[in-house]
Amino acid sequence: PVKESGTNNEDISATYEIKEKLGEGSFSEVHLAQHRLSKRLVAIKCVHKRALRGREAMLENEIAVLRKIDHENIVSLEDTFETPTKLYLVMTLATGGELLERIVERGSYTEMDASRVIRQVLGAVSYLHQLGIVHRDLKPENLLYETPLEDSKIVISDFGLSKMEQQGVFSTTCGTPAYAAPEVLEQKIYDKKVDLWAMGVISYILLCGYPPFYDENDTQLYRQIINSQYEFDSPYWDDISESAKDFISHLLQRNPEKRADCDQALQHPWISGGAALEKNIH
Ligand code: ADP
Numbered sequence: 001p002v003k004e005s006g007t008n009n010e011d012i013s014a015t016y017e018i019k020e021k022l023g024e025g026s027f028s029e030v031h032l033a034q035h036r037l038s039k040r041l042v043a044i045k046c047v048h049k050r051a052l053r054g055r056e057a058m059l060e061n062e063i064a065v066l067r068k069i070d071h072e073n074i075v076s077l078e079d080t081f082e083t084p085t086k087l088y089l090v091m092t093l094a095t096g097g098e099l100l101e102r103i104v105e106r107g108s109y110t111e112m113d114a115s116r117v118i119r120q121v122l123g124a125v126s127y128l129h130q131l132g133i134v135h136r137d138l139k140p141e142n143l144l145y146e147t148p149l150e151d152s153k154i155v156i157s158d159f160g161l162s163k164m165e166q167q168g169v170f171s172t173t174c175g176t177p178a179y180a181a182p183e184v185l186e187q188k189i190y191d192k193k194v195d196l197w198a199m200g201v202i203s204y205i206l207l208c209g210y211p212p213f214y215d216e217n218d219t220q221l222y223r224q225i226i227n228s229q230y231e232f233d234s235p236y237w238d239d240i241s242e243s244a245k246d247f248i249s250h251l252l253q254r255n256p257e258k259r260a261d262c263d264q265a266l267q268h269p270w271i272s273g274g275a276a277l278e279k280n281i282h
């Protein structure tokens with residue numbers, strides 16, 4: 001659905017009427033907006049370019065990558081507008097609300113429901129990884145229902161400029177790979193595994209309603225995470241299947257080499273087969 005041409009430089013408010021704020025982050029705001037001619041509603045993310053700290057040159061490249069994304073479980077980027085200080089990403093509006101909100105509203109859901117949600121998100125992450133995109137910011141707030149319908153798909157709403165917003169191996173290896181040491185290149189491959197760790201945390205939360213790692217003290221929390229120190233606490237996990245626990249333990253694996261990749265996670269019986277029980281959680 002994206003135009004072949006690059007970013008629009010005309011005033012976005014000539015094309016869209018910007019309405020109320022849907023959400024915000026430290027360097028961006030998301031607003032509801034209406035196309036003035038077609039009256040269609042969209043979500044527009046406004047990114048303050050200062051967030052990109054001197055890497056503005058990467059922007060065109062990054063937008064080109066975002067425009068290529070075309071997956072049923074990822075919000076699509078329909079258009080982009082740019083001013084000297086701001087970047088506007090016009091996205092398809094997801095109207096079904098956040099994943100966790102709906103689960104709380106519904107009161108009860110099954111392991112089967114949880115596994116269906118995780119399967120959709122893993123499919124989208126696998127697609128991003130095949131394009132060489134590491135999401136890096138997977139969390140429940142970024143998973144939205146596309147529509148208010150009961151059987152609505154889940155979409156990843158925040159494909160962000162995650163690669164650009166954070167310092168990391170990408171910024172150090174964007175030179176020519178011909179001279180990069182094996183461990184530098186390996187690190188880049190392992191980097192995808194950060195998304196699988198996040199899927200492990202999300203799966204854990206979906207199944208019991210609280211996070212696997214928690215401490216009011218940041219140093220302690222950090223220590224828990226680097227040691228992958230978590231438990232399937234009784235009584236909350238007593239009725240949850242061994243298969244679900246096995247799935248999570250393959251993702252919350254501290255060594256990224258041993259951590260499951262997307263294909264392995266998608267092939268796990270809890271995701272691919274009938275291992276997810278049709279029984280209520282909580
Ligand atoms: P940030 O990078 O600041 O976290 P997000 O893209 O996650 O920005 O958007 C922030 C919030 O805006 C989301 O948590 C969601 O509530 C809302 N939002 C984002 N994209 C959409 C969309 N396509 N449709 C509806 N709401 C959206």
Ligand code: MG
Nearest residue numbers: 025141142158
């Ligand atoms: Mg977000």
